[in-house]
Amino acid sequence: MYDSIIPTADTIPVHWLWFQVLLIATFFIHMILMNLLLGGSLLTLWDLFTGKLEKRTSGSIPTLVALTVNFGVPPLLFVQLLYGHLFYSSSVMLAVPWILVVPILILAYYGAYIFIKKSDKAPVLSKGALIFTSVSLLYIAFIFVNNNTLALQPGRWGIYFEDPGGWNLNLGEPTLWSRYLHFLLAALAIGALGRAIAYHFSKTAKKEKEIQIRRNLKIFAWITVVQFAVGSWFWLTMPETVWKTFMGESFFATFMMVTGWLLALLILHSAFTGRLKSAMILGGLEVLNMVIVRDLARGAYLKDIFKPSQLENMGEPSALIVFLLIFAVGLLAIYYMIRLISKSKTPQS
Amino acid sequence: MNYPVWYLPQVGGGLLIAIIAVLHVVISHLAVGGGLFLVLTERKAVLTKNSALLEYVRKHTWFFLLLTMVFGGMSGVGIWFIIALVNPAATSSLIHTFVFGWAIEWVFFIGEIVALLIYHYRFGKMDDKSHMKLGWLYFIFAWLSLFTINGILGFMLTPGKWIETGSFWQGLFNPSFMPSLLFRTCISLIFAGVFGLVTGAWLKDKEMRRTVFRLCAQWMYAPLLILVFTGIYYTRVISAESFENLFHFNRESTPFITLIIVSSILLFGLGLFTLVKSSQITQKLGALTVVVICFAWMAGFEYMREIARKPFVLYGHMYSTGITPMQMDSVNTEGFLKLAKWTEVKELTDENILEAGAEIFRLQCMACHTVDGYNGVLNKSDQLTERGLVALLTGMGKVNSYMPPFAGTEEEKRAVAAYIYRVLQEKTTQADVAHEPEELPLEIPPFNPDSNEYVLLVWNDLGMHSISDNEKYFSFQPPGNTLNAQLFKRGPLPELVTSGVTMEYAVEAGFEHPEYHSSFWEYEEAIFGVDLPEGTGLMGKGVFGTMESHGAVYAAHMIPVVPYMDNKTYNPYPVFTITAKDESSGELLAITKAVAPTSTEMGCRNCHEGG
Structure with a gap:
């Protein structure tokens, strides 16, 4: 085993729970946005090939790229605070596909703009750009799954010595494909829910609006049905010590898992019956629940290796306080900017 | 690490x-x-x-x-x-x-x-x-x-x-x-x-x-x-x-x-x-x-x-190698391989010296260097012997202050040098083979014991005058050989001549322009506080000139001769011709040649005890 090569973690400025809470909160927002982006792109692609493209929802893809990436920064920051020594090590092992995420993301972002800007003048280019963007997003998600799973299993780190050149994917990981599929389907489900919400607020004719909301809610519901099977597959491909955590070994983990299943059942009910508002709330809660479950699973994986509570705390809260103040001011500024839009209707001279 | x-x-x-x-x-x-x-x-x-x-x-x-x-x-x-x-x-x-x-x-x-x-x-x-x-x-x-x-x-x-x-x-x-x-x-x-x-x-x-x-x-x-x-x-x-x-x-x-x-x-x-x-x-x-x-x-x-x-990535806190100055003592004492995490070689032996060298090279040197690409080690080390590489690694962080100090034991340092020299450079070590220099022609001025009235003896004051030859970075010794001469009038009671003689010296062809081969005259003011004309040594002497009488000997102090010749060859044994002439008539009394040994291969431990 390669436990002896696990790097020593650095000290953190304040109590680890601060970072745990910030990680879950910001990762939740990132997940919602990522699901809307990836699911939305794939569903738009589907619509494009079946001739049902609706510009109203697809036009937001570039903005979603910007927001997804930017809201991906804090969880990536906080995860490095708590698990950086594991994460950096796994990143080096798959350095080449990992660093390729950056140029591919840039091209995918430009692709999203080409898709919306060239849809009338160059439809073939536009379609090609959306295919490229969607495939790129799938690639990025796949590499993240590889890296995140490898970071949790120092026992597999011996692959580094076979190829220190950074070409190692974690393809031998039993949960790799079930995990990837589970997250992909989640993206499609939340993407469909997001489209239903977008139609709700759109200026589409009432009848068409209702049809589209029902259609997207049905997609949301049916994918949730499939998730019961895929989620179970994912669960059972995890090591025994991990899946047992959710089967009574840990009360909180079991409670969260059961809550997740119940929320899914409620989602089915509200989505199949066309109740958008409750589907939206339940969908959001389900994502939050799964983010917490995911974090608990990480804890179970690392049970005998590392706990964030082991991190030495320097007790320097002043920067945290300043951050929280600036964050509040930032939120106010964003609120002010959005209000500027609604208040200002006069065309520019 | x-x-x-x-x-x-x-x-x-x-x-x-x-x-x-x-x-x-x-x-x-x-x-x-x-x-x-x-x-x-x-x-x-x-x-x-x-x-x-x-x-x-x-x-x-x-x-x-x-x-x-x-x-x-x-x-x-x-x-x-x-x-x-x-x-x-x-x-x-x-x-x-x-x-x-x-x-x-x-x-x-x-x-x-x-x-x-x-x-x-x-x-x-x-x-x-x-x-x-x-x-x-x-x-x-x-x-x-x-x-x-x-x-x-x-x-x-x-x-x-x-x-x-x-x-x-x-x-x-x-x-x-x-x-x-x-x-x-x-x-x-x-x-x-x-x-x-x-x-x-x-x-x-x-x-x-x-x-x-x-x-x-x-x-x-x-x-x-x-x-x-x-x-x-x-x-x-x-x-x-x-x-x-x-x-x-x-x-x-x-x-x-x-x-x-x-x-x-x-x-x-x-x-x-x-x-x-x-x-x-x-x-x-x-x-x-x-x-x-x-x-x-x-x-x-x-x-x-x-x-x-x-040599830092975070100045004063962490070297480019990812090692902190605080870790250096324990790494140098206990050994890098023992403390480094990402190596499969944990102990250095005679059998695994190259493998260990490769591991240390990967974990330390490759933070900044490639093998043969940008900032490649192959290119930078191709003029060095294996022993030279050890010296370079020793000088890192000291003489060569923009590189971090080597972290590890002396044995680990030698393992890295061996890996670079034998594996990367693909050279076989010649550390034990002594260099056999070619004998240079030397024509001694004729001396006839029956007819010559004078005999001239000349010697350099040191067996080898080592110069540091990189004034841009540091200076241990400037160019400066001192030649001493004594002229004897022969006879039943030999007589030491201490006056009335002009004692001239001149370096052999090829060594006439030390200023072409040394940066000494760019930095002499900064190092020694004197602004010298090019080609002139710290005591005002050039490679041609006249010796002064100092009681029992004539001497020319600090002649700035360097071991580089105009034809780009390295010769640490420049030969001077010294002539003694009668001060009033200009008559040649005696002539001889003497070596003024000077070298840039400064290795203190070659002559002095280490410690």
Whole structure:
């Protein structure tokens, strides 16, 4: 085993729970946005090939790229605070596909703009750009799954010595494909829910609006049905010590898992019956629940290796306080900017 | 030592960081100054009711958004990714020290994104005042973002009191914070002007192009003077060691100092085309050329910053190798292999010396070097023997202050040298084979014991005068052999001649110009406090001259002979011809030759006891 090569973690400025809470909160927002982006792109692609493209929802893809990436920064920051020594090590092992995420993301972002800007003048280019963007997003998600799973299993780190050149994917990981599929389907489900919400607020004719909301809610519901099977597959491909955590070994983990299943059942009910508002709330809660479950699973994986509570705390809260103040001011500024839009209707001279 | 090393024998992680960093840093500076450019140009257009200029701002906003938000934003994430891959220990240290600095910067960045998206998508759909408020908010957020990142970047070069206190605030507001902030703000304004030319050159209306070009020229040249002063201010706050490494010791910096000087001249020289009437195609080409020059300029600047930091990645806190100065004692005592995590060789034996050397090379040297690519070890070590490599590794961090000290035991050091020499250079070691020099011809002046009235004896005062021969870096001994001579009048009672004689000396052909082969005469004033004519030694003697009588001997002190000949050969045994002449008649009394041994192969331990 390669436990002896696990790097020593650095000290953190304040109590680890601060970072745990910030990680879950910001990762939740990132997940919602990522699901809307990836699911939305794939569903738009589907619509494009079946001739049902609706510009109203697809036009937001570039903005979603910007927001997804930017809201991906804090969880990536906080995860490095708590698990950086594991994460950096796994990143080096798959350095080449990992660093390729950056140029591919840039091209995918430009692709999203080409898709919306060239849809009338160059439809073939536009379609090609959306295919490229969607495939790129799938690639990025796949590499993240590889890296995140490898970071949790120092026992597999011996692959580094076979190829220190950074070409190692974690393809031998039993949960790799079930995990990837589970997250992909989640993206499609939340993407469909997001489209239903977008139609709700759109200026589409009432009848068409209702049809589209029902259609997207049905997609949301049916994918949730499939998730019961895929989620179970994912669960059972995890090591025994991990899946047992959710089967009574840990009360909180079991409670969260059961809550997740119940929320899914409620989602089915509200989505199949066309109740958008409750589907939206339940969908959001389900994502939050799964983010917490995911974090608990990480804890179970690392049970005998590392706990964030082991991190030495320097007790320097002043920067945290300043951050929280600036964050509040930032939120106010964003609120002010959005209000500027609604208040200002006069065309520019 | 703590983290795995991404093995990149040809490309090298440093080059990858440089490529991504240069691209990102240009665009991220543009993102700051460009924001002010947008809102001020919009303001001008609104105040002068210039709809064409307003249309230019609208178009430039779209170009600006695609460049800064898409490429700039994403490549910023790219830098984070690449530094974590190439130097995870330093990245982890930066993240853990400044987590709330990064988080604060993220808040500013989100503010930037929201402001820019609204500014772009609502252009022409809002009243002017509200729209310009968004422009101002964008600029404020962008500059605050620079403000924060600038502190962290400055910390890497000048951590100041943080080294002792570990305080977040002392790390952020470090000694180079202010000069760097002013310097970077100036750059951002200049880049705003440069990139403004690009959209300007593509405008269809000729007059409008001229208007925009004149406007952009103001942005390019107005901050120039402040830029120069803040640049000087910047160099004054870095440590003396950094300054010396950057501008004197580290040869690696020369091409980048040249690059920054040349690109500055080109940028501000070619930039003048903005003020001259020219065709649209010239304007387009000119605009694109100055943009390219901006990237070259930034490459020079970023590399200089990098070199100034050496041998550290976080100055004073962590060496480029990811090892901290505090760890050095234990690593040198217990052994690098024993303490390093990511190696399968934990113990050095006679059998695994090359394998161990390879592991240490990967975990230490490859933090900066490739094998045969950028900054490749093959090229840098091809003139060295295995023993020379050991000496080089010993000198790291001492004589060679821009490289971190070798971390490990003496045996581990020899293992690295063996790996470089035997495996990478593919040479067999010749450490035990003594060099057999070719005998040089030497014609001794004839001496007839029956007829010669005088005998002349000459000797050098040292068996070997070793010179350090790298005055640019240090000086142990300057060139300076001392020849002593005694003239005897032969007879039943031999007589030592101490006066009435002119004793001349002259070096053999090929050694007449030591000043051509030594940098001694560039640094003698700095080192010894005297300004000497070229070719003259510290006691005023050249390689030709007259000896003075010093009682029992004639002597010429500190003759500045060096072991390099004009034909580029190395000969540590230059021969002098010494003639003794009668002072009044000029008659030749005696002639002889003597060797003045001098060598640059200074090895104290060859003659002196070690300890």
